[in-house]
Amino acid sequence: MQLESMYQEIILDHYRNPHHKGLREPYEAEVHHVNPTCGDEVTLRVHLEGAGDDARVADVSYDSMGCSISQASASVMSDLVIGRSVKEAMVIGDEFLALMQSRGQAEPDEDVLEDAVAFAGVSKYPARVKCALLAWMAWKDATARALGEAS
Amino acid sequence: MTLLPEEIKKDFPLLARTVRGGRPLVYLDSGATSQKPRSVLDAEREFYERHNAAVHRGAHLLAEEATDAFEGARATIAGFIGAVPGEIVFTKNATEAINLVAYSLSNAATAGPQAERFRVGPGDEIVVSEMEHHANLVPWQQLCQRTGATLRWFGITEDGRLDLAELDALVNERTRLVALTHQSNVLGTVPPVEQITARARQVGALVLLDAAQSVPHQPVDVAALDVDFLAFSGHKMLGPSGVGVLWGRRELLEVMPPFITGGSMIEVVRMEGSTFLPPPQRFEAGVPMTAQAVGLAAACDYLSELGMDRVHAHEEALTAYTLEQVGDIPGVRIIGPRSTRARGGTVSFVVDDLHPHDVGQVLDELGVAVRVGHHCAWPICRRFGIPATTRASFYVYNTLADVDALADGIRHAQKFFGTA
Secondary structure, eight states, X not given: OTHHHHSOHHHHHHHHSOSSBBXXXXXXXXXXXXETTTTEEEEEEEEEEXXXXXXXXXXXXXXXXXXXXXXXXXHHHHHHHTTSBHHHHHHHHHHHHHHHTSXXXXXXXXXXXXXXXXXXXXXXOHHHHHHHHHHHHHHXXXXXXXXXXXX | OOSOXXXXXXXXXXGGOEETTTEEOEEOBTTTOOOOOHHHHHHHHHIIIIIOOOTTOXXXXXHHHHHHHHHHHHHHHHHHTTOOGGGEEEESSHHHHHHHHHHHHHHGGGSOGGGGGXXXXXTOEEEEETTOOGGGTHHHXXXXXXXXXXXXXXXXXXXXXXXXXXXXXXXXXXXXXXXXXXXXXXXXXXXXXXXXXXXHHHHTOEEEEEOTTTTTTSOOOHHHHTOSEEEEESGGGTSOTTOEEEEEOHHHHHHOOOSSOSTTSEEEEETTEEEEOOTTGGGOOSSOOHHHHHHHHHHHHHHHHHOHHHHHHHHHHXXXXXXXXXXXXXXXXXXXXXXXXXXXXXXXXXXXXXXXXXXXXXXXXXXXXXXXXXXXXXXXXXXXXXXXXXXXXXXXXXXXXXXXXXXXHHHHHHHHTTOO
């Protein structure tokens, strides 16, 4: 059955026990993103250390409401970016975006995407791709704003 | 049941296809758009193959035939809702029909003395409800923003009915127009139109009904309803997409300024300015959606042959069965009235600890097509403190077995996600 290919155990685990959830201080930028077709929402904060090319993701905290895919994706995303340089994290973000736009055709790189490879099955369902990308888009937006404020 | 849905299904080519690994399709999303019977598809094809031309212009035989087909469609559709043809304005859909009235009201500010009764401005009020589809909410928010008028609204009771406790205060001498759904696309609720219209008449307010979910599913007679405007879409009532209707009282349409302007709607054009045709042409700029209008008339004929009383009774039986079969599943909560009284065949629900998207995904895997989300009526979700709902909506081709498939699918989703 196809359901298992979308709802892999990793995704269900992150959904039931999301990592880094809850809004925390300090932060340089906070954004609120919604998926207007279904009403899923995320409020996300980014805390950076350093500036310019040396900027590092010190913390990502969020409060969100939505389906298992959007919730698990926020959890996996925060795991992947916290502790990394903004530059490295953006590369992972681009890799994840490419995977989600692949319509199930891409071979995900587990070294780069770690738990996020589990979302490969989601890319076959165009209606759910936005769910998986919601938190990533919020994080990118918040990071751009935080960098803008820092400079 | 009063209809024979298994027989009716045979008229709908799409319902014979399979989905997701060869499963039969269980289509429970007619509230979003209905499927089309062969007679509608044939009517459109026959128009294009035999009579296609631009209507109301040209001196050739085809133009004459196309015009006859178009105006014949108008007469059929008028008959379907108890109106006269001159009161039927073709629009793209119900959304455009509602926008037509909203823009006509703000255009009245500069349209001369005969349009005076449509003018709205600071101090005037427009009344809607919390259960409106965005199509009957956002155009009024925008009208208020353009004109300085104030938007007010009826709330929703806990059991999904319109809260009329403040009727006399909400609809008052400042009210210019009451715009109300004739059947909620989420809750299924049919509001007490008579009571609200009576109050509107006392204070001289206009009444517009969003009938996108009522005209397809119950007998509608505009004369009996005693409202001023009624909007509906063709694609939700077995007809093609791209055609909808604004019905309006003749004496109102006569003095309303146009919304969309251009060719086909003018009387005399000079470089300095133009005058406009009488309704309905005044509101139908450009070459119209002719084949679609012909298709919609074929849909009206198909529904008339079934009988709208029987269509309504059929959906009532399906709704009663769903309220039982789905409503009684542990962990499932119906959002909307729990009885079939003053209620149509749209059933929204939430499942404990399961997001509607995930419920919908499991159902889709089993071949059951439902809608998930806020259904273009976001304030309803806010009212009930939920992010979204799963919605099943019925039509003439649905069977009790379709409802069983829905209930089985919900139980399967609960099992899959380990919530029950």
